Amino acid sequence: MKPVLRAVLVCGSAWVVYALLLAHLSQQDPVFGFLVGRDWTMALRVLLLLVLRLFLVLCAPAWMLWRVVSFVEQRWLGRRP
Amino acid sequence: MNKNAPSRSEEGRRLRHLALFVVTVLGALASLPRVLCGWRADAVFEGDLAAQRALADGVVAQVQRRKAVHYYSTADARFDGQSAVAIDQMALMGLSQIVALHPELGAAYVPVMRTLAAHLADPRTLDYARRVYGHHGVDAMGPAEGHAYLGYINLGLGMLRAVDPNMPLVALHDQLSQRLADRLFASKTGLIETYPGETWPPDVAAVAGSVGLHAALSGRDRSAEIAAWSRRFAACAIGADGYLVQRVQSGSCRALDAPRGSGTAVAAYFLSFIDSALARRLHGALVSSGERTLFGFGAIREYARGYAGRGDLNAGPVVLGVSVGATGFALGAAGVARDRDLFRELYRTLDLFGAPSNLSGADTFVVGGTLGNALLLAMLTARPR
DSSP, X not given: OHHHHHXXXXXXXXXXXXXXXXXXXXXXXXXXXXXXXXXXXXXXXXXXXXXXXXXXXXXXXHXXXXXXXXXXXXXXXXXXX | OOTTSOOHHHHHHHHHHHHHHHHHHHHHHHHHHHHHHHTTHHHHHHXXXXXXHHHHHHHHXXXXXXXXXXXXXXXXXXXXXXXXXXXXXXXXHHHHHHHXXXXXXXXXXXXXXXXXXXXXXXXXXXXXXXXXXXXXXXXOOOTTOOOTTHHHHHHHXXXXXXXXXXXXXXXXXXXXXXXXXXXXXXXXXXXXXSBTTBBOHHHHHHHHHHHHHHHHHHTOOOHHXXXXXXXXHHHHHBOGGGOXXXXXXXXXXXXXXXXXXXXXXXXXXXXXXXXXXXXXXXXXXXXXXXXEEETTEEEXXXXXXXXXXXXXXXXXXXXXXXXXXXXXHHHHHHXXXXXXXXXXXXXXXXXXXXXXXXXXXXXXXXXXXXXXXXXXXXXXXOOOX
């Protein structure tokens, strides 16, 4: 069960950071901040937001599903990892 | 025999484990992200009241934060003015499309739309036009002057008039429409200049759309003039892959830029107000030549085959040949063509990279800022007239 829990913890933490960053950036205008202010930290914040979103939408579901499938395989099909 | 070598049954188990891993990951990639990113697409496509209201409220909150003449104050007067015109016009178009579908929302949004229209028609908003022509087209237009940037302003005014027939700017809308129609229908190429020495077919599509919308609102029959203009425009400005050429030499049909997806997609939306067949032709080109899909996510190629480039402010970043601008504007082309499949695929990509947020019931795409959200409001709510 440990790998499943690890996956849940990592994905849950990523989701919390993503939600906080999303709430913060919702109050800003990234286009304005970058074009007008030449605010490179804004560009980095948006980049981090996108990396987290790509992880949460593309990688996290596949990873969680694999952990569950792997657990089931080990339990019922008798594979010893 | 080596005792450490895996037995046949152990090797079989490893192979089965690997196969299970590949099937699980590919199956998850092919099925889960498209659901996570696309579950709202149908509601938006169908014009669901709650979905449209949430989008509208997000844009209204953003445009009401403007404190000066421009939304963005950079050192580039052209960008500042054009971005302000684009925000006001696209917000007007989106809100008008929503009110047309849900008239009960008129009381909430028409006052905001009137403010946007007044700002849009204020010559100070696009002071760059006054600098290059010596006067703004809202005030005066010389006989040989194109002023095609007025297409965006006039289209915005027309969209307000469509839901608010007694708007204060009716006389200006009539006047601009007449002046632009005179220039458009008299042009041998079907094109007019945006600024001196600059002719951009997507801008001309906005002019034409505004003229078509005015004719529909005023009940004037311009079908013969429109049919003749459409033939000239298509012959001059449609290039490889059925894409619209982004820029041509003034007074001729000689291309100065490639046929581009961003211009084609936004023109398909604008032209739906004047010639639905021509709009469908451009939409068809986007689907047959421009669309790229992976795991249910769609995007539109920026350059026609045989051309390459890095894009520009209109296209936004070009990544792996597809552009942000072409993909975003193609949502509008899909909306007016009622192409649900294309809309869904593009919406998933928008949702994935746009980082949607819902605070206080208002939907915004965090990455888009005020400009991106105004553009998306118009594209996501586009419907055939």
